[in-house]
Amino acid sequence: MTVPRLVAAIDQGTGSTRCLLFDESAQLVSMAQRQHAQHHPRPGWSEHDATEIWANVRRVVPEALADAGATPADVVALGIANQRESCLVWDRATGQPLSPVITWEDTRASVVVDRIVADGHHDDVLRATGIPPSTYFAASRLRWLLDTVPDLEERCLRGEVAFGTMESWLIWNLAGVHVTDVTNASRTNLMNIEDLDWDPHMLAVFGIPERVLPEIRTTAETYGKCSDVLPGVPITAAMGDQQAALFGQTCFEVGQSKCTFGTGAFLLVNTGVVPQRSQAGLLSTVAYVLPGEKPVFALEGSVAVTGSLVQWCRDSLGLVATAPGIETLAASVDDNGGCYVVPAFSGLYAPRWDPAARGVIVGLTSFVNRGHLARGVLEAAAWQTADVVAAIQGVVDQPLPSLRVDGGMTTNHLLMQTVADVLDLRIERPLYSETVSVGAAYAAGLSAGVWPDLDTLSRLWRRACSWEPAMDHETRERERARWASAVERAQGWMDISDTVRP
Amino acid sequence: MPGNVQAVERAAAVLTVVASASRPLGLADIAAAVDLPKTTVHGLLSTLRSVGWVEQDRPTGAYRVSRALAGIAQSLDVADLRSAATPWMDALAAETGLEVHLVRIQGSAAVVVQHVYRPDNSPQRLRVGEEMPLHATASGKVLLANATPEPVAAAARPERFTRHTLVEGVELEAELDRVRRDGYAMEVGEYYPDVSSVAVPVRDSLGDTAAALAVLGPRQELPSGNGRPDLVTPLVRAAGSVSRTLWISA
Ligand SMILES: Nc1ncnc2c1ncn2[C@@H]1O[C@H](COP(=O)(O)OP(=O)(O)O)[C@@H](O)[C@H]1O
Numbered sequence: 001m002t003v004p005r006l007v008a009a010i011d012q013g014t015g016s017t018r019c020l021l022f023d024e025s026a027q028l029v030s031m032a033q034r035q036h037a038q039h040h041p042r043p044g045w046s047e048h049d050a051t052e053i054w055a056n057v058r059r060v061v062p063e064a065l066a067d068a069g070a071t072p073a074d075v076v077a078l079g080i081a082n083q084r085e086s087c088l089v090w091d092r093a094t095g096q097p098l099s100p101v102i103t104w105e106d107t108r109a110s111v112v113v114d115r116i117v118a119d120g121h122h123d124d125v126l127r128a129t130g131i132p133p134s135t136y137f138a139a140s141r142l143r144w145l146l147d148t149v150p151d152l153e154e155r156c157l158r159g160e161v162a163f164g165t166m167e168s169w170l171i172w173n174l175a176g177v178h179v180t181d182v183t184n185a186s187r188t189n190l191m192n193i194e195d196l197d198w199d200p201h202m203l204a205v206f207g208i209p210e211r212v213l214p215e216i217r218t219t220a221e222t223y224g225k226c227s228d229v230l231p232g233v234p235i236t237a238a239m240g241d242q243q244a245a246l247f248g249q250t251c252f253e254v255g256q257s258k259c260t261f262g263t264g265a266f267l268l269v270n271t272g273v274v275p276q277r278s279q280a281g282l283l284s285t286v287a288y289v290l291p292g293e294k295p296v297f298a299l300e301g302s303v304a305v306t307g308s309l310v311q312w313c314r315d316s317l318g319l320v321a322t323a324p325g326i327e328t329l330a331a332s333v334d335d336n337g338g339c340y341v342v343p344a345f346s347g348l349y350a351p352r353w354d355p356a357a358r359g360v361i362v363g364l365t366s367f368v369n370r371g372h373l374a375r376g377v378l379e380a381a382a383w384q385t386a387d388v389v390a391a392i393q394g395v396v397d398q399p400l401p402s403l404r405v406d407g408g409m410t411t412n413h414l415l416m417q418t419v420a421d422v423l424d425l426r427i428e429r430p431l432y433s434e435t436v437s438v439g440a441a442y443a444a445g446l447s448a449g450v451w452p453d454l455d456t457l458s459r460l461w462r463r464a465c466s467w468e469p470a471m472d473h474e475t476r477e478r479e480r481a482r483w484a485s486a487v488e489r490a491q492g493w494m495d496i497s498d499t500v501r502p
Numbered sequence: 503m504p505g506n507v508q509a510v511e512r513a514a515a516v517l518t519v520v521a522s523a524s525r526p527l528g529l530a531d532i533a534a535a536v537d538l539p540k541t542t543v544h545g546l547l548s549t550l551r552s553v554g555w556v557e558q559d560r561p562t563g564a565y566r567v568s569r570a571l572a573g574i575a576q577s578l579d580v581a582d583l584r585s586a587a588t589p590w591m592d593a594l595a596a597e598t599g600l601e602v603h604l605v606r607i608q609g610s611a612a613v614v615v616q617h618v619y620r621p622d623n624s625p626q627r628l629r630v631g632e633e634m635p636l637h638a639t640a641s642g643k644v645l646l647a648n649a650t651p652e653p654v655a656a657a658a659r660p661e662r663f664t665r666h667t668l669v670e671g672v673e674l675e676a677e678l679d680r681v682r683r684d685g686y687a688m689e690v691g692e693y694y695p696d697v698s699s700v701a702v703p704v705r706d707s708l709g710d711t712a713a714a715l716a717v718l719g720p721r722q723e724l725p726s727g728n729g730r731p732d733l734v735t736p737l738v739r740a741a742g743s744v745s746r747t748l749w750i751s752a
Contacts, residue, residue: 027596324581411585411616413630431592431621462621464592465628 005076006068007450008230009440010057012082012166013241014103014263017056019064020437021075024450026460028432029070032063039100044107047100050088053166054173061229072230078174079237079444081244081436082166084187087138089145089152089163089212095173098161099149102141109140112147112206116140121205128202130186130193130275130284138165139189139206146207156212163212167238174235175224180214181238182295186286191216193275193284196295219243219288220447237443241436242266243287246298248439249404249430250461251287252454257392257400258435259385261409263311265303267388269396270296280391281351288443299395301351301388305343306381307409312343313377319370327412330374337372338363340486341380348491351391358493362486381409382418383483389423402426406435413467421471422479429465509546512538516546517567520556521708526564578712578748580606584616586747587704591618591715594740598733600717600724601626604704605634605641607649612642615713635660637674638667640689640701641714647681648703648711664695686734687714690726698724702737704744712748715741 006021006029018033034056039047065071085104090097102108116125116133125133133140142163146153155161162172165184172178185191185198190208192199196216203210217223220237239247242260246268249258257269270287273294278284287298310326313319320326340362347355361376393399403425409415410429420427432438442460445451451460519535520527527535533543547565550556557568584604591602595618604616611633619626636642637660660669668674681687689699701716717724717733725731 028593322579322582322585324585325579327581328579408585411588412581413584413628431596431618433589433592461623462596463623463626464595464618464621466619466626467628 005450006070006074007441007445007448008061008064008075008078008233009437009444010061010078010080010170011241011244011434011437011440012053012057012080012170013436014083014086014105017053017060018437019057019060020434020441021064021068021070022438022441022445024445026438026442026445026451028434030064030067031434031437032060032067034060042108046103046105048086048103050090050097050101050169053101054170057170057173058229072226072233075230075233076450077236077444077448078226078230078233079239079440079442079447080167080170080235081239081241081440082170082184084184084240084242085136085138085165087141087163087165088169089142089149089156089161090169090172092160092162092178098152099145101166101169102145104136106141107135109135109144112140112143116205119205125189125202125205126278128192128199129189131189131278133189137187137189139202139208142208142212143206153209156209159211161212162214164214165240167240168214171223171235171238174226174228174230176227177224178214179217179223181219181240182216182289183219183239183243183286185216187240193286196286196289218291219247220443221291222447234448235444236447237440239288239440239443242268242300243285243298244437244439244443245406245435246270246287246439247443248435248437248441249406250442250454250458251404252296252458255396255398255401256404258404258406260435261306261381261405261407261415263307265306265381265385265388265407267301267303267385267392267403268298269392269400271299271396272296276395280394281349281353282388282391282395290446299392301391302349303381303384303388304349305345306384307407308345309341309343309377309380310409312345313374319374323408324412326374326377327414329371330378330414331371333369333371333375335372336363336375336379337368338365339368339372339376340482341373341376342486342490343377343380343384344487344490344493348487351387352487352491354491356492356494357490360486360490360493362489363482378412378415378418379422379479379483381415382422383480385419386422386480389425400425402428404428404430406430406433408433410465416465416467417470420467420469422476424469424471424476426469427467428463431462431464512536512542513546513550516543517550517555520565521567526559526562526566528562528564532565578706580615583713583748587616587713587715587744588618590740590743590747591616594715594717594736595619595621597736598717600719600733603629603641603699603701603714603716603718605639605645605701605714605716606712607636607642607645608633610636612636612639612645612714620719635663635693637669638663638689638693639716640687640699640718641716643677643681643687643689644701644703644714644716645711647678647687663693664691666690666692666695668692684730686730686737688725688731690724691721696721698726700724700731700733700737702734702741704741706745707749712745715744 016035021029254272259267287296289295344357348357533540601620602618699718703711704713706712
């Protein structure tokens with residue numbers, strides 16, 4: 001049997017690291033996956049072990065190869081997609097991490113952000129980087145490390161230390177070069193959104209020595225050849241996971257959008273070659289940059305709590321035995337019975353931005369049962385998405401043609417139908433929900449010449465499922481009003497002012 | 503069966519005895535039931551316990567099947583089944599270029615519980631929740647042939663949908679025997695005149711049929727003659743993957 005030429009994708013995610021192999025017709029050939037430990041040494045802190053993650057890469061890649069009956073020689077190119085904003089510093093001489101991976105969920109650097117905002121830099125940062133200063137992004141975490149790790153700042157100034165997000169860490173280990181891709185760099189608070197390079201003023205604002213930073217490269221070019229794991233294979237693409245999903249969903253036209261329904265929900269819409277300003281709680285971000293072409297931007301809206309609400313129902317309430325079971329329970333009733341769930345577990349994000357909000361369940365009567373509660377949970381995911389779409393429609397002129405979805409929750413038909421109903425939009429799921437890995441592979445294959453252009457990639461997109469809106473206008477508007485009223489009741493619960501992210 | 507691993511056979515026998523008992527069983531009872539020495543059975547039980555398949559009652563030391571395993575034996579939640587099956591259905595659709603159904607038996611109907619479109623971006627309608635006749639579809643025949651207990655035979659004579667629909671009792675029985683023997687079922691224009699389908703069972707951890715997995719397409723694209731169609735190989739592989747995923751996630 002001859003093994004076809006393969007494109008490898010590594011998806012270094014928040015919970016696990018996986019390797020997927022695709023053939024030239026973009027069919028999935030094999031996949032291997034390993035989870036890594038989540039460390040929470042203090043409230044608000046969230047860490048991974050960079051050495052463990054690198055060890056997992058060294059295991060999953062050979063596993064995927066073995067499963068496909070392939071060797072590194074069969075692999076034409078490697079693409080990397082990664083959890084965004086999570087970062088670390090390491091020793092350039094020994095390659096040893098000098099810090100844990102501080103993840104995107106970590107809020108320890110709020111002191112740094114508070115200081116920068118107090119110093120009046122909020123608008124500067126927003127103007128230069130397209131995103132507001134926030135603990136969500138990497139710069140504040142790097143500054144926190146410089147403030148707390150002994151000798152780190154001096155060693156950085158002497159050029160002995162490298163900083164990077166996860167793709168930088170992996171590329172360093174695989175190929176020995178210190179680079180980042182522009183989509184990842186766009187999530188640091190340090191990159192200028194116009195010229196796509198480190199912004200000297202931002203480096204000054206955050207107090208970051210430039211020598212510690214990787215070189216910013218386009219999304220799809222050869223960064224180097226692997227000397228380990230896949231010896232001789234060029235690394236030809238890297239991108240943040242949500243951008244990779246947008247790429248994997250082949251949203252290459254202005255106005256095309258995708259939403260990933262997992263732990264949280266991330267909706268990105270392609271806004272073309274001119275960066276939009278972050279507004280209405282939406283973030284302006286780089287979608288991808290191909291060599292020699294104009295950068296393409298996206299507007300991103302996120303919902304903090306979607307799948308995690310289902311998880312909470314399973315683990316903290318014991319309402320269901322498994323996450324998918326929420327659908328069966330919700331389907332046991334015809335509607336929400338008047339019950340609304342607003343999962344503002346750590347405040348409200350886009351488009352309301354209220355750190356003092358907390359979750360509420362309202363509309364309870366003796367009629368309401370577990371089934372209604374389960375419906376309320378699914379509807380919460382749908383209405384939060386609708387709020388993000390409404391914010392996007394306030395910025396992007398043309399109406400969205402449809403919404404492409406992926407992620408673990410897309411096997412939930414009741415949820416997807418509800419999303420179609422409340423958005424009044426056709427929802428489409430492609431074959432392979434692993435769109436993050438698909439995107440990394442597409443970008444890598446494009447860059448290595450396996451696929452000639454974006455049009456070819458667009459034609460590889462295949463609809464696996466679709467949901468058409470079936471709710472009448474009157475019902476939708478009544479439910480929208482009730483949802484809005486439930487959200488109002490969640491607002492301002494905590495009398496605090498904390499730095500909300502992002 | 504030639505070439506069976508004895509230890510696995512014995513472990514399976516022990517597990518079957520423990521699983522089918524209505525109360526936790528003591529070592530002596532289990533050893534008697536499987537007709538093996540107590541020391542051997544004790545070794546098997548400790549291994550089964552260490553992998554989490556059986557549990558021991560605290561006060562009595564009697565054995566029962568672990569909760570996770572018992573959960574599989576209970577009727578599988580359709581949403582869990584769908585969640586486990588979807589990635590493999592996607593892969594099957596990509597590999598065969600055909601529409602894919604996951605189908606369960608509900609009363610006297612076959613119900614589509616997951617549907618992956620024919621991957622050609624042509625307009626298609628989601629058929630999840632749709633009821634189909636058991637006797638006239640490949641999935642339905644797989645479910646009928648493997649049903650335990652057998653579903654109550656519909657009082658009336660099976661409905662004829664096309665001139666190919668099997669409606670005679672004897673014909674249908676012979677067909678179901680064939681399905682049981684071959685491990686797959688075919689449908690050749692028996693429900694919709696221009697649609698054919700091949701289906702195989704998806705088995706749960708106890709070997710019972712949890713669902714049927716089917717590929718469907720225009721009649722001229724699918725085999726219609728005798729002999730095992732090539733499509734059975736990827737179907738069986740996908741069904742096996744679904745079973746393993748169910749097994750792991752339980
Ligand atoms: N069928 C389902 N219905 C509802 N929620 C689900 C379903 N399947 C998974 N989830 C939820 O989705 C999340 C997992 O989705 P996944 O895409 O694997 O997440 P991530 O990549 O964010 O870890 C979990 O929070 C889980 O509770």
